[in-house]
Amino acid sequence: xxxxxxxxxxxxxxxxxxxxxxxxxxxxxxxxxxxxxxxxxxxxxxxxxxxxxxxxxxxxxxxxxxxxxxxxxxxxxxxxxxxxxxxxxxxxxxxxxxxxxxxxxxxxxxxxxxxxxxxxxxxxxxxxxxxxxxxxxxxxxxxxxxxxxxxxxxxxxx
Amino acid sequence: xxxxxxxxxxxxxxxxxxxxxxxxxxxxxxxxxxxxxxxxxxxxxxxxxxxxxxxxxxxxxxxxxxxxxxxxxxxxxxxxxxxxxxxxxxxxxxxxxxxxxxxxxxxxxxxxxxxxxxxxxxxxxxxxxxxxxxxxxxxxxxxxxxxxxxxxxxxxxxxxxxxxxxxxxxxxxxxxxxxxxxxxxxxxxxxxxxxxxxxxxxxxxxxxxxxxxxxxxxxxxxxxxxxxxxxxxxxxxxxxxxxxxxxxxxxxxxxxxxxxxxxxxxxxxxxxxxxxxxxxxxxxxxxxxxxxxxxxxxxxxxxxxxxxxxxxxxxxxxxxxxxxxxxxxxxxxxxxxxxxxxxxxxxxxxxxxxxxxxxxxxxxxxxxxxxxxxxxxxxxxxxxxxxxxxxxxxxxxxxxxxxxxxxxxxxxxxxxxxxxxxxxxxxxxxxxxxxxxxxxxxxxxxxxxxxxxxxxxxxxxxxxxxxxxxxxxxxxxxxxxxxxxxxxxxxxx
Numbered sequence: 025x026x027x028x029x030x031x032x033x034x035x036x037x038x039x040x041x042x043x044x045x046x047x048x049x050x051x052x053x054x055x056x057x058x059x060x061x062x063x064x065x066x067x068x069x070x071x072x073x074x075x076x077x078x079x080x081x082x083x084x085x086x087x088x089x090x091x092x093x094x095x096x097x098x099x100x101x102x103x104x105x106x107x108x109x110x111x112x113x114x115x116x117x118x119x120x121x122x123x124x125x126x127x128x129x130x131x132x133x134x135x136x137x138x139x140x141x142x143x144x145x146x147x148x149x150x151x152x153x154x155x156x157x158x159x160x161x162x163x164x165x166x167x168x169x170x171x172x173x174x175x176x177x178x179x180x181x182x
Numbered sequence: 183x184x185x186x187x188x189x190x191x192x193x194x195x196x197x198x199x200x201x202x203x204x205x206x207x208x209x210x211x212x213x214x215x216x217x218x219x220x221x222x223x224x225x226x227x228x229x230x231x232x233x234x235x236x237x238x239x240x241x242x243x244x245x246x247x248x249x250x251x252x253x254x255x256x257x258x259x260x261x262x263x264x265x266x267x268x269x270x271x272x273x274x275x276x277x278x279x280x281x282x283x284x285x286x287x288x289x290x291x292x293x294x295x296x297x298x299x300x301x302x303x304x305x306x307x308x309x310x311x312x313x314x315x316x317x318x319x320x321x322x323x324x325x326x327x328x329x330x331x332x333x334x335x336x337x338x339x340x341x342x343x344x345x346x347x348x349x350x351x352x353x354x355x356x357x358x359x360x361x362x363x364x365x366x367x368x369x370x371x372x373x374x375x376x377x378x379x380x381x382x383x384x385x386x387x388x389x390x391x392x393x394x395x396x397x398x399x400x401x402x403x404x405x406x407x408x409x410x411x412x413x414x415x416x417x418x419x420x421x422x423x424x425x426x427x428x429x430x431x432x433x434x435x436x437x438x439x440x441x442x443x444x445x446x447x448x449x450x451x452x453x454x455x456x457x458x459x460x461x462x463x464x465x466x467x468x469x470x471x472x473x474x475x476x477x478x479x480x481x482x483x484x485x486x487x488x489x490x491x492x493x494x495x496x497x498x499x500x501x502x503x504x505x506x507x508x509x510x511x512x513x514x515x516x517x518x519x520x521x522x523x524x525x526x527x528x529x530x531x532x533x534x535x536x537x538x539x540x541x542x543x544x545x546x547x548x549x550x551x552x553x554x555x556x557x558x559x560x561x562x563x564x565x566x567x568x569x570x571x572x573x574x575x576x577x578x579x580x581x582x583x584x585x586x587x588x589x590x591x592x593x594x595x596x597x598x599x600x601x602x603x604x605x606x607x608x609x610x611x612x613x614x615x616x617x618x619x620x621x622x623x624x625x626x627x628x629x630x631x632x633x634x635x636x637x638x639x640x641x642x643x644x645x646x647x648x649x650x651x652x653x654x655x656x657x658x659x660x661x662x663x664x665x666x667x668x669x670x671x672x673x674x675x
Contacts, residue, residue, distance in 0.1 A: 055366075055367070100509065108291075154352070
């Protein structure tokens, strides 16, 4: 587990945002929310492929659970219809409950996996469920060597 | 793995950093009121109740729809119900009442709910998309339409690029020109409800038209029954019409002969509403939208022999369940979230920040932070040397009436007239002085796509940031832009 944490002010002094990688939606199964598990080349030197894929697959499973059409969703829809949809004003929908779980999972992944590697995942709900935005940070203290190496690795990856 | 080279980031501090950063910034920040995202929403929508209620700017004939329903039902309860309760059953007004409540609530839900608006792409996302698009030719005017082909269940679907929202529209999404928003599963923009009908409010719309069909049929039947019973009481039909009080819809003066005309109006409205209900029942059963049906997207007439609807579940019941009984998706625009505060103290740090305008998008983004900083500073210098975006942004801010504070009377008048000197948006906030330009000021984002909202989109506040944009590089920019803009500084987003 990462040991040193800095507040944001120190982060801005010590680490700089270098790049952002966007993981796009996968529409092969329709309009259900699913993200591509293709590993972006920019992250090759940063995080293991298996970790990344596991994160995306878990997120996809969460979204599938949220959008699953079954007994629970029918019941919710029938109750909502019978109350002229007024129940949505006071009840949290199943989707919203799953979104909270997703937010917690992303927070946990950031703390355990991505922040120690200088990466940060943004919750897709903050980007209109279009992309998973991964911010790549670089330590300014070692920016001379590491930026050169990252740009080299990036160019070779291309 | 090179983990030791990278500074660990505390994600917990990022969400908590907003208030702390704001307090660190001192009196200047505390004087600023944190704005909600609905106040800076770029689309043409109106918001009430502090962002809880959303309405299209053009409300269409929604007041007429509501008025017709309320007046019709009022007259029904006033004139027909007493007679029918006496001669038939007390359940007549009960059923009528239930139907009326259902119709009005469904109508309000359809009109006042976010139909599934997609927030516009952030500048970084837009830059990434631009980078991926292989543009051929260097036309200065609007480039050819950009499309991306994907395969959905063995059907080739073209995704179109939206120049306003700066993104490739997801499947079944369309841009509504009236509301200036991309709407998911866009059905149509309904003037009768004064809103788009899309993914989130289609079920409300469908229940509205179905219940309205039942209501009109019920009232029509009750009126016929009323007249029949009166005529059977020995007076004859004509005499009963002459004697029966005039009713809806324009029957305040109560001339009896208008009853026949009103019946005819009711008769025609039944057919139109029931026709619409039938059409939408067909759409629901085949999992189509009005937009797709009109364009013939999956019609075999288009020449593609095997063009089938890839979204259909090949079963009427399943399609109905999926469309109407599916889980309620959340609103993506987060109207009541707070706009991330721009942090002047962080701007003073002078660290480079990645906010690439599109003209920089094609360059290799994996450049060193120093190169990034140089580019950003260079672009800011270009902006300050008289590029039209700087005063234009201020002017646009003045023109853009979208986030109006309903409490403020100065905003409630004309919606599109630009005020002369002070920007209207900050002027709305109860006379507070205009806020200093934000570090992430829009002026240097020349989204010259022929949309006047380009520069407003560049810092898109319509998202919740777990990671607030590190507003790092614009300390010198802040000072000079503030000076250049003069009396009309760009208000913060």
